[in-house]
Amino acid sequence: MKYISTRGQAESLDFEGVTLTGLARDGGLYVPEILPKFSADKIRAMRGKSYAEIAFEVIQPFVVGSVSDADLKRMLETTYGNAFRHAAVAPLVQLDTNEWLLELFHGPTLAFKDFALQLLGRFFDHFTAKRDQKLTILGATSGDTGSAAIEGCRGRKNVSIFMLHPKGRVSDVQRKQMTTVLEPNVVNIAVEGTFDDCQALVKACFNDLSFRDEVGLTAVNSINWARVMAQVVYYFTSAVSLGAPDRAVSYSVPTGNFGDIFAGYIAKGMGLPVHTLAIATNSNDILARTLETGSYSSGVTSATLSPSMDIQVSSNFERLLFDLSGRNGEQVRTYMETFQNEKSFTLAPEHLELLRAGFVAGRVDDAMTKAAMRRYQQKSGYIADPHTAVGLDVANRYLPKGAVPVVALSTAHPVKFGTAVEEACGITPTLPDHMADLFEREERFETLPNDIKALQARVLSGGSR
Ligand SMILES: Cc1ncc(COP(=O)(O)O)c(C=O)c1O
Numbered sequence: 001m002k003y004i005s006t007r008g009q010a011e012s013l014d015f016e017g018v019t020l021t022g023l024a025r026d027g028g029l030y031v032p033e034i035l036p037k038f039s040a041d042k043i044r045a046m047r048g049k050s051y052a053e054i055a056f057e058v059i060q061p062f063v064v065g066s067v068s069d070a071d072l073k074r075m076l077e078t079t080y081g082n083a084f085r086h087a088a089v090a091p092l093v094q095l096d097t098n099e100w101l102l103e104l105f106h107g108p109t110l111a112f113k114d115f116a117l118q119l120l121g122r123f124f125d126h127f128t129a130k131r132d133q134k135l136t137i138l139g140a141t142s143g144d145t146g147s148a149a150i151e152g153c154r155g156r157k158n159v160s161i162f163m164l165h166p167k168g169r170v171s172d173v174q175r176k177q178m179t180t181v182l183e184p185n186v187v188n189i190a191v192e193g194t195f196d197d198c199q200a201l202v203k204a205c206f207n208d209l210s211f212r213d214e215v216g217l218t219a220v221n222s223i224n225w226a227r228v229m230a231q232v233v234y235y236f237t238s239a240v241s242l243g244a245p246d247r248a249v250s251y252s253v254p255t256g257n258f259g260d261i262f263a264g265y266i267a268k269g270m271g272l273p274v275h276t277l278a279i280a281t282n283s284n285d286i287l288a289r290t291l292e293t294g295s296y297s298s299g300v301t302s303a304t305l306s307p308s309m310d311i312q313v314s315s316n317f318e319r320l321l322f323d324l325s326g327r328n329g330e331q332v333r334t335y336m337e338t339f340q341n342e343k344s345f346t347l348a349p350e351h352l353e354l355l356r357a358g359f360v361a362g363r364v365d366d367a368m369t370k371a372a373m374r375r376y377q378q379k380s381g382y383i384a385d386p387h388t389a390v391g392l393d394v395a396n397r398y399l400p401k402g403a404v405p406v407v408a409l410s411t412a413h414p415v416k417f418g419t420a421v422e423e424a425c426g427i428t429p430t431l432p433d434h435m436a437d438l439f440e441r442e443e444r445f446e447t448l449p450n451d452i453k454a455l456q457a458r459v460l461s462g463g464s465r
């Protein structure tokens, strides 16, 4: 399997190469040159299989040539057999007739990021051991990627991880999950800025090729293809449980950086009968506005009850743009350069038409989020976290209930956003046993201005102090 850059000017790489590279050297994102296609019979044969077994079927064609089948099976069994606290790994919960939630928060850090980052840590070990190579990971987080990446990489021999979060803009549980990991290969940095500033710093470091080569930079954000790939799996497990390939399924996906919903789009491209994909955003609604107006235009990031989606520059949208524009790297470069200079670009009418044919989108503000949390508590006794509530509300308004089952992705455990849950539902969620003492643990993080030179100097000076 070969991977190519969305901007068409970087060398194509195999899976090992893209996993260790992260962002392509032309500033683009890697995508598979050709998407594997599954027949209806192959999808039907997934019925009754375990999560790890289906993960093997889905992931194997993407890693072929870089990871042997035996190694892949072993990594998937240890990841999904041991690290998740629910036997089904990604259980479906029925809320009503044809209305489902896909719970993706049974991993060690209680958010959907664990699905990919538990596996990515194992890929890093596998490839660095083979090459006897050291990696410097630089990541940006609005709260969940950070804790999951740190959990996936803590104590790993060949890896140092520097994780940037926007100072004061993540929940207390999210911050503590990151900053109480005291292994010397982990450095937490609070940046004086927003998540978009953190993500821009990370991309600028990758685009500084001499810095990148000097420190051996790699990525854990969803700019790294392996992240998206691992997230494709739960679309298969859930759709197959609900009758695929003989019945189509629609999904509502709480969206920020567009990685999770892009994984659903990939699943559909591989042959899974996905009826509609709904982009569910909070007030940081760049994607909902793009569908409405055709203009992809970043606004001011506002702090919401669903802080992990407080994102106005939606990184993986570039991967979709590549497809919308007929896999034309030059067109993507033009769009992204315009965005870089003007913070906005307008989609060509034919690209907008394709976008609208593939997706619907809705915006949910904080009042609506709280109302949705209360509604589901009263209707089904279900306590949803605020990100999940955004997905539920959009599912309710934009995905018609009928013969097609509707699945909303439940992306985080309510305890990560206790204050919002208390305000909306009058309930204080309790931390699970494995992190019951989280607030007593020692915390360590550093603070930096939103400045690339300061960040690069800190990375060059090495691990934790
Ligand atoms: C809890 C939660 N829900 C939803 C999202 C949005 O996912 P994506 O960035 O893949 O669109 C995030 C952050 O990525 C998150 O942490």
Ligand SMILES: N[C@@H](CCOP(=O)(O)O)C(=O)O
Residues within 6 Å of the ligand: 140, 141, 142, 143, 144, 145, 146, 220, 221, 222, 223, 256, 257, 259, 308, 309, 315
């Ligand atoms: N919401 C994310 C933001 C980073 O997204 P990623 O999927 O590109 O890592 C977070 O929780 O950090």
